[in-house]
Amino acid sequence: MSSPISNSAHSPIAGESALRNADEVLTVRRIPWRHDLAIISAAGEIDTRSVRLLQRALWQDLPAGLVINLSEVTYFGVAGVRALEGAVSRACAERRRIGIVAATHAVLGPLRISGLDTRVGVYPLLADALREVPTSPPPPPATPTGVAAPDRTGA
Numbered sequence: 252m253s254s255p256i257s258n259s260a261h262s263p264i265a266g267e268s269a270l271r272n273a274d275e276v277l278t279v280r281r282i283p284w285r286h287d288l289a290i291i292s293a294a295g296e297i298d299t300r301s302v303r304l305l306q307r308a309l310w311q312d313l314p315a316g317l318v319i320n321l322s323e324v325t326y327f328g329v330a331g332v333r334a335l336e337g338a339v340s341r342a343c344a345e346r347r348r349i350g351i352v353a354a355t356h357a358v359l360g361p362l363r364i365s366g367l368d369t370r371v372g373v374y375p376l377l378a379d380a381l382r383e384v385p386t387s388p389p390p391p392p393a394t395p396t397g398v399a400a401p402d403r404t405g406a
Contacts, residue, residue: 277301279308288316288385290377294323297331305331309338313347318380320352327358332365339370343390350384352377 277295342349374380
């Protein structure tokens with residue numbers, strides 16, 4: 252059972268059309284998978300108009316493991332990258348596990364350019380992420396450049 256992230260509390264004044272427009276270009280759903288794992292699935296365009304829907308989902312109470320499914324995202328702008336950077340930083344601080352599902356250049360390109368693909372697992376298929384994320388370690392802390400610090404534990 253999935254639950255859509257809605258804009259039911261928005262004001263009818265300034266910004267209503269922007270929120271309505273966000274709903275038209277992006278759908279975000281939270282899908283509880285197990286007691287310790289959830290999926291946040293996005294479909295459509297993640298840009299400055301719509302990123303609030305994704306951010307709202309990423310800042311809810313989350314279980315120990317999270318899979319962010321971007322396999323149906325057709326546009327992934329800087330706002331989306333920043334939202335994921337925040338989610339990864341939060342997961343690191345809270346020692347939670349996180350993985351991203353992406354297989355298109357529209358998403359993989361920005362993940363590579365930002366270095367996020369070096370901090371978290373990026374999986375081509377949802378099934379791969381659901382199998383791997385529950386057993387993966389939490390993401391390492393980022394250095395000031397945003398790239399993961401090297402593992403010096405010898406593990």
